[in-house]
Amino acid sequence: MISVSEPLRASELRYRRLFESAKDGILILDATTGRIEDVNPYLIDLLGLTYEQFIGREVWELGLFKHIVANKNKFLELQKHKYVRYDDLPLETLDGRQIAVEFVSNVYLENQKKVIQCNIRDISDRRYLESQILRTQRMESIGTLAGGIAHDLNNVLTPILMAIALLDEKLTDTEDLELLATLESSAKHGAELVRQVLGFARGIEGERNLVSPINVMNNIQAILRDTFPKNIQFRFEPVTDLWMVTGDATQLQQVFTNFCVNARDAMPEGGTLNVTMQNTSVSDPGIGMNPDARPGPYVQVSIDDNGTGIPPKVLEGIFEPFFTTKAFGKGTGMGLSTSMAIVKSHGGFITVASEISRGTAFEIFLPANTPVKAVEASDPHPSRFPRGKGEVVLVVDDDVNICAIAEKMLEHFGYRVRTALNGAEALAIYEEHWADIDVVLTDMSMPVMDGAATLTALKKINPGVKAIASSGLTQCGQHPGAMKAGFKYFLSKPYTAATLLNMMAAALGPPA
DSSP states (O other), X not given: OOOTHHHHXXXXXXXXXXXXXXXXXXXXXXXXXXXXXXXXXXXXXXXXXOHHHHTTSBGGGOGGGTTTSOSHHHHHHHXXXXXXXXXXXXXXXXXXXXXXXXXXXXXXXXXXXXXXXXXXXXXXXXXXXXXXXXXXXXXXXXXXXHHHHHHHHHHHHHHHHHHHHHHHHHOOOHHHHHHHHHHHHHHHHHHHHHHHHHHHHHOOOOOOEEEOHXXXXXXXXXXXXXXXXXXXXEEEEEOTTOOEEEEOHHHHHHHHHHHHXXXXXXXXXXXXXXXXXXXXXXXXXXXXXXXXXXXXXXXXXXXXXXXXXXXXXXXXXXXXXXXXXXXXXXXXXXXXXXXXXXXXXXTOEEEEEEETTTEXXXXXXXXXXXXXXXXXXXXXXXXXXXXXXSOEEEEXXXXXXXHHHHHHHHHHTTOEEEEESSHHHHHHHHHHHTTTOOEEEEESSOSSSOHHHHHHHHHHHXXXXXXXXXXXXXXXXXXXHHHHHTOXXXXXXXXXXXXXXXXXXXXXXXOO
């Protein structure tokens, strides 16, 4: 015959197993005195205390619960209400960490005695995920705002940059030409700032141009010298005949800065940061074993320090996103992973060697252009710009200044020009004169009819229409909307006279 106590013991064992295996913290209180009667292992581990530090203490005396039951009056609330819930409360662990918890308390009878069961759930991961989602939403809003600002600023800078080419041919006075050079430099700097904001906010890949790694480092070394601690010596040693690379100067600047900052952080007591640049070739078997390495000429950028070094286990994960050994709030773990992504997008690769207490050396390999190619592509003199031979260009843009300066500049270089302030106006002009119009240059973002709709309508009149799209909302040398609409040529605003004239020559093709 089974005694009454046996099923009770089985029930108690089941309860105990559930209590001890629960993935939420559980705290049992005497509802009258507030003394802690039981606590499960999960809460013990979460807070870093021992079982003995919980049992027998009045809950309001436990400093870790000061936000939940800060004093006896707070405990009386738990006594008064059968069910109490707090969705987001801070809880402090023994080692000082702040975690977010969800707190629920229930009052019930146990052996004719009132007890309070407190369930405590760690929601730190959930709150972190929510914060990341909110951050993403904020970044999307910033991207939308940046896009609008970039569109307007690029429309302002485009006519300035085009006008410079006209003035350069007309002016002869040395002082005037110096002022013009200053104007061009400032306008290009403004365009670069717009591009940086747009690239940061929207993650847009930069346009590839011929870049001097020396110039990239020169642009940041003054900042590094001024901001680094005085006990860190900075040395930069490039070779005089260094090759150029095809890339995005701003992104490469970010890469060099990231590695220099990491070197600084590795030398808290001071040291030496060396940056060297040289021409090299991937023929060394050791380098060739890198899966991202391809045969050919490279510019090798070496950034090394004599700091603390990186342990082998840590070294394996340094290029992984969000991997960081820095204290909370001191780093995101995105610097090196972003640098690796940028270098790979440029067709390059990175090697690293480190020794504890001896320092770390990063080698950045960027595919190089031959010196001949660099010289040919860097000749900016207006007289070498391709000229038109009386071809008719229809310029379509809702910005009056762009239409006006584009008309003057193109006419100066041998083209005939018609202008329209929106797609509908352009369509009316093209419908009447399509046989005489050789190429259409249209903005993508316009009222009444945008660039994509304009091209679709133009193709109905002339399926073979030659068209160039332009936009200030992208800096990547192409535009998804333009490509989808069928444009084969694209100009990122702000563009210079050289860029526009070269694009015109490409779109029109060689003479029949």
